[in-house]
Amino acid sequence: MTATSQAVQDIEALARRSREASWALQMCTTEQKNDALESIKKILSERKEDIIAANKLDLENAKAAVEAGNLSSTLFKRLDLNGSDGAKYDTLLTGLDDVVTLEDPVGKCTLATRLDDGLDLFRVSCPVGVICIIFEARPECCIQISSLCLKSSNAVILKGGKEAYHSNQVLVNAVREGIKRVPGVPEDLVQLVSSREEVSALLEMDKYIDLVIPRGSNSLVKHVQNNTRIPVLGHADGICSVYLDESADLQKAISVVVDGKSSYPAACNATETLLVHENVADSLLPKVGEALAAAGVSMLACEKSLPLLSHTGKATAATEQAFYTEHLDLVIAVKIVSSFQDAVKHINEHGSHHTDGIVTESKERANLFMRLVDSAGVYHNASTRFADGFRYGFGAEIGVSTNRTHARGPVGLEGLMIYKYKMYGQGQASVEYGKEKNFMHSRIGETEYQSYQ
Amino acid sequence: MTATSQAVQDIEALARRSREASWALQMCTTEQKNDALESIKKILSERKEDIIAANKLDLENAKAAVEAGNLSSTLFKRLDLNGSDGAKYDTLLTGLDDVVTLEDPVGKCTLATRLDDGLDLFRVSCPVGVICIIFEARPECCIQISSLCLKSSNAVILKGGKEAYHSNQVLVNAVREGIKRVPGVPEDLVQLVSSREEVSALLEMDKYIDLVIPRGSNSLVKHVQNNTRIPVLGHADGICSVYLDESADLQKAISVVVDGKSSYPAACNATETLLVHENVADSLLPKVGEALAAAGVSMLACEKSLPLLSHTGKATAATEQAFYTEHLDLVIAVKIVSSFQDAVKHINEHGSHHTDGIVTESKERANLFMRLVDSAGVYHNASTRFADGFRYGFGAEIGVSTNRTHARGPVGLEGLMIYKYKMYGQGQASVEYGKEKNFMHSRIGETEYQSYQ
Incomplete structure (x- = not known):
């Protein structure tokens, strides 16, 4: 051997x-x-x-x-x-x-x-x-x-x-x-x-x-x-985005984006990409960029956004790859999008389905975003850094999952649980049903379970 | 190309x-x-x-x-x-x-x-x-x-x-x-x-x-x-067992075993193995064997059980492999076990974790069995053939899963669902919490969700 x-x-x-x-x-x-x-x-x-x-x-x-x-x-x-x-x-x-x-x-x-x-x-x-x-x-x-x-x-x-x-x-x-x-x-x-x-x-x-x-x-x-047939719970990447919609509030945008990027850049829930609607790029981006620069953040900016950020001294031209990258550092990719739909599409196609946010004063837009963005966490006016088992109140965190089965997002003790079906009978055969008798299928109180213990 | x-x-x-x-x-x-x-x-x-x-x-x-x-x-x-x-x-x-x-x-x-x-x-x-x-x-x-x-x-x-x-x-x-x-x-x-x-x-x-x-x-x-990294929902085998415990009722045993084996032998929830406690083998097995034989079922019997079944004319000696086999036919493997613990161990080690039952008049034994047997379905005095989405009242069945993650047992529409986390804020940054403020983490009514829609 x-x-x-x-x-x-x-x-x-x-x-x-x-x-x-x-x-x-x-x-x-x-x-x-x-x-x-x-x-x-x-x-x-x-x-x-x-x-x-x-x-x-x-x-x-x-x-x-x-x-x-x-x-x-x-x-x-x-x-x-x-x-x-x-x-x-x-x-x-x-x-x-x-x-x-x-x-x-x-x-x-x-x-x-x-x-x-x-x-x-x-x-x-x-x-x-x-x-x-x-x-x-x-x-x-x-x-x-x-x-x-x-x-x-x-x-x-x-x-x-x-x-x-x-x-x-x-x-x-x-x-x-x-x-x-x-x-x-x-x-x-x-x-x-x-x-x-x-x-x-x-x-x-x-x-x-x-x-x-x-x-x-x-x-x-x-x-x-x-390398395994065993189910894997986890996340490879954490490419989280924040999108500033047409009606975004400047102060909220600054708070959410600066915290998302700079509070712990190496975390998987850190914001890696900033998207801005073109109608508000002029009014929001220069100030958001200043706040990011003040927090020590470098910006990789798309062609349209670069002129709006160059005054910060921290912006350089982004390659396409910048939008597929988990920077894990004080670096953020910035892109101006021409519509709400484009922002959603960008996130679904470039992101890692971890946590993505929208900053907007429109309740309707917020809910549409949360419905259309295919991620474990979808946030309205809140930093992506909240995506964490302890912050969610789970008491413990086993990991963060970007799977679409079993458990998604921050996973607490529930992710270690499954269920079994227990049936209590009196000798019934399946052939009795369908012809002689019909199933009742009535929902009963979950406390009935105790009566069998 | x-x-x-x-x-x-x-x-x-x-x-x-x-x-x-x-x-x-x-x-x-x-x-x-x-x-x-x-x-x-x-x-x-x-x-x-x-x-x-x-x-x-x-x-x-x-x-x-x-x-x-x-x-x-x-x-x-x-x-x-x-x-x-x-x-x-x-x-x-x-x-x-x-x-x-x-x-x-x-x-x-x-x-x-x-x-x-x-x-x-x-x-x-x-x-x-x-x-x-x-x-x-x-x-x-x-x-x-x-x-x-x-x-x-x-x-x-x-x-x-x-x-x-x-x-x-x-x-x-x-x-x-x-x-x-x-x-x-x-x-x-x-x-x-x-x-x-x-x-x-x-x-x-x-x-x-x-x-x-x-x-x-x-x-x-x-x-x-x-051959895939994609999560798979399903079951390869359906090796279901029924165990007749010391206090099993004969009529219930006959009903459960005969239905489990003969009502649709090609189904994944058909009973493939019959285990009997040695203390009741003499009293139960000959009659259960007669009922099985009357339903056209052949028996592959262990050394101890063969003499108790030979009068049916349908019993032959089982190989060890018989207890690892999904017969998918009018064939059942029969084994006498020397204790409750042996029955549980046999099922956990030979079965496919699909559906397994106990026939007993002891509530305590039934619950212990249902706790210890590691299967999607664990039944007390009921045929394994009940393990089915329609019979469970799910309305529809997508499949039956012997996985231990995501969905287990008969899977209805729920198996096609997962969840996402939606957070509604007002521009909060994560750094505000822990030092200045603490999280409330209070459970609120699920109807509060509607107020955001």
């Missing part, structure tokens, strides 16, 4: 353990799951010193990489489990309390139909099953993701950024140890892999893995999408 | 037209969509003679194939648009009225959150976009699927069974003509392809197609799943 086929067998065994853990998890009560969360918190607290020591090791290696110019200082900062004020680790522990207080999403009845007297059908929420999450070098994600998966009765296979190797190992060990202390909760509900080769093997395991969530660079997401 | 690359370009152009049609559809009102449905009905009624003539052509070709032993008589029967009593075509037209009366699934608000005064977020249902449906040689599917996609504002690319070639052509022409007569509704919302090569090219078009629904043979579904 070659080393490679042995590695594949090992990964298959690991994936099978995840599936078995996901089945065992279906036995766990809400109390058991909450006990496991408390237990994880206790161990993380007891082992703080060891964990911070392992994290230091990663930080030292990363420091060398930063000095050699191979790692950004932002990434370095994210790697630090203690944070500059030493409070990050404690916040992480408090986060576990928040997950304890989250409502258990399993077992909710969402549809109840009486097919006949004594034959009732219920649609009941249940976990997706086994999730594989690939995430950036942000070690606290090990804890956040594990706790959300535990709460929702999903098993999870984690692959963290390689820069956080030592931190991830000790954190996942602590999580598994915490789970183990609660009888009946399977520790294999959380497993960790470290190498790209292991991820490649996992992407083949559609028998054991139900959903892959790649978080991180566009190239990572595209690679995963192109 | 080679012929092949020209063909791929043609298919790409076709897929692009579907995407554009799906965008144009977002402008259509419920009235326009219903008008188009009425218009389709009118044309189908006017052209009945031509359509039946085209169908006759398919039937003649099929007849030759049946005589040569290359086509089953069941398939031949399905191909006939007029049916044995001449009423099938008229039922098809009445079906369009039913779709008119279905509630428009677009634009329903399912979540409403106030982020702040003057900053409201709504989750609103919208179509998935472009659907590709590959279906068996059942020409009426052209009409049923087209009408459901139209009602839900999805564009659809149809690929019907080759035996129905002429029927599909005239039916889709009629549908497109009907749509064309209603201004503003894009006829390209329904397009038809005929060859396997075109399907292969379509499976590459993840830029334009959002969901593929293959209906038909296991090999077709598996082929599609293995």
